[in-house]
Amino acid sequence: MNTISNRTFLNYIGGQWIASVSNETEGSINPASRHETVGFVQKSVQADLDQAAAAAKQASRAWGRLSGAARGEWLYKAANALERRLEEVAEMMTREMGKTYPEAKGETARGVAILRYYAGEGMRRVGDVIPSTDSEGLMFTTRDPLGVVGVITPWNFPVAIPVWKIAPALIYGNTVVFKPAQETAVTAALVMECFHEAGLPAGVVNMVTGRGTVIGQGIIDHPDIQAITFTGSDKVGKQVGLGALKRGAKYQLEMGGKNPVIVAADADLDLAVEATISGGLRSTGQKCTATSRVIIHAEVYEVFKRKLLDKVNTIQLGSGLDGSTWMGPCASQSQLDTVLGYIEQGKQEGAVLLCGGKKPAAAQLQDGFYVEPTVFDGVSREMTIAQEEIFGPVLALMKVDSLEEAIELANDVKFGLSASIFTRDIGSMLSFIREMDAGLVRVNAESAGVELQAPFGGMKQSSSHSREQGQAAIEFFTSIKTVFVKG
Template sequence: MSAFAGGQTYLNYINGEWTAAAAGKTVPSINPARPHEVVGYVPASDRSDLDRAVAAAKAALRPWRKLSGAARGDILFKAAAALERRADEIAETMTREMGKTLPEAKGETLRGVAILRYYAGEGMRRIGDVIPSTDSEALMFTTRVPLGVVGVIAPWNFPVAIPIWKIAPALVYGNTVVLKPAQETAVTAVKVVECLAEAGIPAGVLNLVCGSGSVIGQGLAEHPDVNGITFTGSNQVGKRVGQAALARGAKYQLEMGGKNPIIIAADADLDQAVEATISGGLRSTGQKCTATSRVIVMRDVYEPFKAKLLDTIASIQVGDGLDPDVWMGPCANKQQLDTVLGYIQKGLSEGAALLAGGGRPSDPALAEGFYVQPTVFDNVSPGMAIAREEIFGPVLALIPVDTLEEAIATANDSEFGLSASVYTRDIGAVLAFIQEMDAGLVRINAETAGVELQAPFGGMKQSSSHSREQGQAAIEFFTSVKTVFVKS
């Protein structure tokens, strides 16, 4: 039975209490499959709400950091159990808010459970090293201390996993947090925070403030009492966040765009390569920073690969993500739909050949939602906008090449460097790809999308601020090293 209750009004979470925005304003969160359906009303907060949340986080910092790592981790273990109990409800909320299919939403929610448990264990791992001193009568060692108040600015495409992989390490390492979720998925964010509240997190340690990016997100970046900012989103917004943090000396971490290539070598298993291209490029309606966008194919296998790709795409069913027969849901919002359709028109105007899709579905039942067809372009040259700019939608650009060297050069011809993959059986090609590919994540005989939670994640070039998230690498951002010299 569905736990969905449409039209409910949700609140901010500040200093351990659920509270309305000071101005009393709310905005609707709508279902992109049926935009007339309101999933819930969320606060339209202003700077006064943010100031209260930051003040609460600052006041809670000292007692929270004085707890042992094990004690902080125990709260994350309890939060994981609460999230697991509510996984079906939260997954359904996610599907209703941003459109991804229910199996994808359930998988993401359970990934959030796993992330919480992983970082709960971090509370018991080492945080320093003993270093030999030149003074034989002294002890010298390092330890780590939390940054302080951390602002988390999260996107709408992974509304459970991404906030949790930022919040969980921040908390276990002794920081306090102010979370600003995307407005499109704020109801999902509320439910995640409810799990942490249920776990007994002390008042002020975790705060949730819903509102626009220009007010709350930028306000976090500029706030004098916020010691660090972790952001996932577009390059344009990320650079503004980074500049604001830099201007006042705050630490910042930016995970931004991608234009991720997959290389199909002449010796590739084409069936596997087609499956990976479609899964990496079209699942979640292409709304992943690691989604496959450029498909670089050796001419020797270009035509058979293309035929298999088009044959498989023809069978994809587009529709409401709650429908068990649907493989691809809508774009998350009207703006994103318009962006994707605009890039399709750019591709046509630049001379690319449209092989599949290219517009809205013809099914009248889908006319209201923010749906777009899975789209494939042929005759794409590396200089076209659809081969250079992040679309964040289900659009694949096929680019033929003659050699592996040309393929890698084409893949590297981008301002982005987040994720890349190659399909080949040739160990020499594999080693060349690993060595020469300018991306933070390289995958061999696997799709570009996806990263394991225990592994560092982040990009090169314009894809990130060159820091890494997830795994034990997270400690590098959320803490500072303190060197200790002790002599009797």
């Protein structure tokens, strides 16, 4: 592994690496070892954002006039650059965000695949011929790019989420101003270096690092940014939507989840246990699709609980760069405090703590933002830990007497992102698929599986009811133009 330490990363604007006009930087730390700084990033101000938006606007028309095939060639080059640097980017992701190195490698490889997928989308159709009532006319649709797109991304997937927004934005002819989460801005800068190595025209893609209250809000309010795609908390997402609506910008929001897994009486319990642990605790539970509520039929409740606890109690905590580690730290002190706060609230509201629930005692873990994998029993639907997104390694067990009760309980939250069920009965599967209010439903598989070629998004307050990834991305990143031609 090649280690990058204490390097200062600049903003990327108009094809150049540029320091912020503020002359201020801030360090990004390793959540597994809080005294290690992995690099420094710019603490940008409005003037930096204005410069990036101007560069994107200037590049927009020429980029939009290129053929999809030509734009796709640059995405292929970016994919190749990211693939060449896969291990370097993955190591930095682990050091900066905390997820295990195998998970980071998998995410980076997914970024490569997403770039190649959208490179190919440049050769697909963008419209339809529509019969006209005028026999001498030709009517058809085509699609125009939106212009400059603001991309605001979270820290939990610092490669995959930016790439699955930037790649379709670019292939459909838009230019980009990208604001990554400051907690993982070093990893984002390495990804941006791959776009630079690909040789994209100046201004087509730009990155400005800084606080959400400054750069994020600046993107929301900027008159030269025609659309905003955001992934993050529902609270901030609503602010993005309101701000964009106020000035007539198009917006796309992917927000929180409180994702259930239903374990039916006829489920393969060993499979359900493995999927619950993987879906709920990998990446330290820091996934919008992570399993949070485990809704179990009373007939198998005690057996499932015993099997689950036996597995959870074997989980190895540690640095993601240690090959023996199964679960790394929370991404930041703030996130650790949030998770511990929810755990305490669960105890105060009467949930029974079965395991975990605190920072680990091991001496070698004291310097990181670690929390033990946590399982609660006796959780009722009105409890905070059954309603609010925790974004940490916390599972809430809930007992039901029927499939109908399980589905009703699963739907009894404001979110509707993902859900899964474990059953052998085809009727139960079909009832779950039909009745579950979630944008992603999975049968006999964990809730956290997302494939790049399929539409992704949520119902209720999990999204703005748009979809990302796959061919669905064209709906957000373009506007339909209807054309009528008469000779």
